[in-house]
Amino acid sequence: FLASKESQQVLEGLAKGRVDIVIGTHRLLQKDVAFKDLGLVVIDEEHRFGVVHKERLKKLRATVDVISLTATPIPRTLHMSLVGIRDMSIIETPPLDRLAIHTYVTRYEEAVIRDAVLRELERGGQIFFLHNRVETIARMAQKLSDLIPEARVAVAHGQMRPRELEKVMLDFLDGRAQLLVCSAIVESGLDFPNANTIIINRADKFGLAQLYQLRGRVGRSHRRAYAYLLIPGEKIITRDAERRLKALQELDELGGGFKLALHDLEIRGAGNLLGKQQSGHIEAVGFELYTQMMERAVKELKGEALKPEVEPEIRLGIPAYFPQDYIPDTNQRLLFYKRLASLRDLEELKGLKEELQDRFGPYSSEVENLFLVMYLRRVLKDYLVQQITYHDGRLSLLFHPQSPVKVEKLLELIKGDKGRYRISPEGRLSFASQNQDWQKLIPEVVGFLQTIH
Incomplete structure (x- = not known):
């Protein structure tokens, strides 16, 4: 507890530059506090500060660096870190001999x-x-x-x-x-x-x-x-x-504070990144789409190249689904379809296959086909293929204009076997395949894409 006279001496020292480091409460954010050359602000217990307080900190100096310390970040701060707007470091090592409560x-x-x-x-x-x-x-x-x-x-x-x-x-x-x-x-x-x-x-x-x-x-x-x-x-x-x-x-x-903050983000929502709300749910577009939009916006502001995103249309005419007798519960089937659709890499696909076998036993050809199709979908997204169809022994591929196809390799293939490869006026590439077995046909498509990229 500082006396008024002592507080006034500290404020004068800040204004004239005689004080290098000042430790204070919200008192430092009041309008009568002036800094001669403020360079760094460290906010301890960041969750205790409101938006108005933080805006006041920013106005103190346009080039000020800010470090926020907290065991439990507020939803908006955590979300800004997760989407790349703010940098984040996590200290997970507890003090020596500390026990959980x-x-x-x-x-x-x-x-x-x-x-x-x-x-x-x-x-x-x-x-x-x-x-x-x-x-x-x-x-x-x-x-x-x-x-x-x-x-x-x-x-x-x-x-x-x-x-x-x-x-x-x-x-x-x-x-x-x-x-x-x-x-x-x-x-x-x-x-x-x-x-x-x-x-x-x-x-x-x-x-x-x-x-x-x-x-x-x-x-x-x-x-x-x-x-x-x-x-x-x-x-x-x-x-x-x-x-x-x-x-x-x-x-x-x-070290459970970060996980608790994630729970808080889930319960309260991320709020408005540019408004006053530090929590609140994004009801209009949904959280996943909102996060994707924010990631793209951040990359644009950073000047990073944006890779186009495609959602491949797959028309192969093969039975690929979870049979009702394999996963009887409708909600469980829908859950696994959703997990399949959100897979990010082949390791996750492999893990899901192992989980299915462990929970429901060996699966049928329809389930195997479904995994093959989802594997193909992942590859098509990577190579920016918008559509693939199979009809009368011919596979047809429609590429995105920015697909990284190596034209010289493609021309070599066409010259080497003119009867097998064709290119339509709208840019659709088709080729004949002798494979009738889907478990061989899909790897053939993947191999072909790897050849021309």
Whole structure:
């Protein structure tokens, strides 16, 4: 807590360039703060800053470099990193001897609270009890004192006088208080190695990133820590709150913040990249299409060459599908069709084949044909082939204008066997094939494409 006179001296030093590094709160973003030559801004706990705060940071200097630090990126920041707008580095190595925090979601029951507190006291530890309503926090503290007379209880919240709050926190740090009933003021910036149990009342009212930060107040030593998330009842809380709590409970391993942020992105959406919303779902075009559009836009802005995308039309007239007797459940069949359509490389295709055999047993010729067709589709996309047809022993290929066909190799093939290869006026290439077996015909097409590219 700085006095007004000290704060003014720091501000004068910033304006005149006498201060090289300044560490501060949101106070540094107010309009009366001026920097002589600002070059780098490091934002700790980035999720605590709103869009208005970040715009103020950008206006401080047009060429300022910004590094954002957070255990749980907000949805928009994470999405901007995933699509390449912002660079991202991940620190996954935990401190030495650090253990994961065991997390429990349970209804508010006095027996659970008393048991959790006494268990921590028995091993000489301290406890945070988070009650985020200042108007009733004193009443809750008295209730806990009556419930657990063995514990020395203290209260801390943001509306206390600075000196009074400082004294309470020092008492807790020195062990004179064992159970700290507090508001979300303890969310960040505190390190109490002896506090290894946190109980969060009405956990359903907090966001996922905030819960993760609050849980991080414990487990900061070599001891096992415990977090109890108290809710009024599963039927009372919202569906999104239920998903948040479930995600936090399941992802309790070390370094789970990034995975939790991905869950948060899924639950809340990515928001508007150029607007004020830092979360929100993209309902108009769908998330996958939106991401593809953003990736293309970013590449254009970077001046990178954009490879055309084609969706090959395959007309081979072969039976290629999942028979109903092979995968009886309709939803399962649709799921595997969707996974097939979204395969990115041959390794994923191989993995899916192995999974099918493992789950449903040996597959029929129709399924084998389907895998061959999807393999062919992947190759056609790579070589920018828009359409392939098979009729009366002849294969016909229609190439995209930007397809990287080596014309000299193609002309050599045509000259070498004029009867087999033909080119139509619209640029369609066809050639005769003696193969009637689809398992040989499709590899023949792939080999031909590799020859002329």
